[in-house]
Amino acid sequence: MSVIRQDPTTKEWVILASERSKRPHDATGQSVRSSAHHHEVSCPFCPGNEQMTPGEIWRVPDDQRAPWLVRVVPNKFAALTPRDNLTRRDEQALFREMDGVGFHEVIIETPQHDRFLALMSVEEVERILLAYQLRYLDLEQDPRIRYIILFKNHGERAGTSLDHPHSQIVATPIAPVLLRRKYQVAMAHYDDTGRCLYRDIVEAELRVKTRLIVETDRYVVFHPFASRAPFETWIVPKSRQPSFGELTAEDRRDLALVLLQVLRALDRLLGSPAFNYVVHSAPAEDADRPYYLWHIQILPRVATIAGFELGSGIFVTTMLPEESAASMREALAEFK
């Protein structure tokens, strides 16, 4: 079982999970597969291999080609696992530690081994977003949970260990320092101006237009002013939704459309890049905070995070968001 420890010099939390070293990776973090296309027979996420994953949590059944369309299972090499107790230890007030209690699940996005998200139909992506939301709503019922993060690692440079398209959801018993910082900044803005920082950013991006990519009835998509990577993309809702759990069916449909557009444009412009995306969302207990909005951050992994970034927290980006946004707008215009 893993433990969660606090860095006494930054108060940031770290999960120490020895079990995860047994993942299908070698010790250097290189995938043991030499090729990107490995045989589906050995893929734990392919239909027919359901017994290779721990007990299924949820599925969208199908009677046609495959037995299911979307499937949610516990992560076999979970960073956190559900247990009864959440014991905190505090040695000399310097070494704070607790049991690695929480949830770590995998959303298997499709029965097809090589059907990458950008190739899917809007309906397929909608189903995945529904799976995200239902698991999100279920996990946030647990009183021990303080934070839930949904994310996707695509490609080896983005940290994926299995090619079969999947996303992950992790529910933690601690609030990350990063979330607290985002709250603190947004709260100060709210106190200063009476307005939601994220709405103000969205309105400013709509006005400035140079970093804007897509605007729909429900979402604004742009490359952020201080992008941490070339082509970093944000999707922010126009409605007042601090939590991702509040999506309506219409919100999901529009989000599926917008997400597909972005991923297809990135795929074309950067040549199938590795990327991560993350759903930032206020936890249940903060779902009514008027100064926060859930949002999706997409980070193409075209650069290596090196000593300067790790040591200072300052990222160096080799392209202005105004330039990358212009390329994205052109690529999207061609799709139409």
Place this chain on the structure above:
Amino acid sequence: MSVIRQDPTTKEWVILASERSKRPHDATGQSVRSSAHHHEVSCPFCPGNEQMTPGEIWRVPDDQRAPWLVRVVPNKFAALTPRDNLTRRDEQALFREMDGVGFHEVIIETPQHDRFLALMSVEEVERILLAYQLRYLDLEQDPRIRYIILFKNHGERAGTSLDHPHSQIVATPIAPVLLRRKYQVAMAHYDDTGRCLYRDIVEAELRVKTRLIVETDRYVVFHPFASRAPFETWIVPKSRQPSFGELTAEDRRDLALVLLQVLRALDRLLGSPAFNYVVHSAPAEDADRPYYLWHIQILPRVATIAGFELGSGIFVTTMLPEESAASMREALAEFK
């Protein structure tokens, strides 16, 4: 010229440097070299190619084999460059930006193309540390500079673009959020207890012993309680030195010895891993802060930073520091 922008949602700074996209890398961040051993004829850091780097800043001359032993030059693809003015712009109080004023230098550690740090003698490493310190002291004289970071990227997974052994120093006109956070935590500890947090950690590690690797007259080396990567290693001075600029000749000699021991042990145990190290140090204006100590953080890059880490700021480490520290102690015992 680059620009420095503030993320309005976290107040973190990002450097946007289009010039750096011209580095010897292709667009995906993969090195264009197919092999780790490229011909020294084309290496800008090898003797004979001095004209390939911008104007030399400092050198340790040598009359024997090579014309120099250590050489410091401006980074040809600098993230920040010295200019006269530091103009700040603040559009709608949301989009803070300033010119990319600062310094970005390369410390070429040796004339020998493949003489990796762990293979060097103590004297060679001492010379490199002297170069670090002299450049540090010189750059902190500039009144526009708020922070200086010394770091090394070793290996492609750690973000290096050239094999020839080198370190880098970056001087920024802004204080990183991470430094402010470290101050804030250490200051609260100082106010609560009257003691320096870093000294308290060092004393606790000496008492607990399970994470301890080396203790000398001047330094304590350990794997931190909340390690962000397997074999993350910290070197912390026993003396009260908030700033790296304060090292004495004896401090440098002992540090060279300790750094060599750690790098050799990591090299043996992890099979020549990619790694970053960073010198964390209080800037000149904070050099008398009694609650801070400079320290070196060594991060082997054996895992990929993925969506969970980037989205939550919570790192997942697959090995306990107590286990890795035991391996390090064994490896060091064998050297003796």
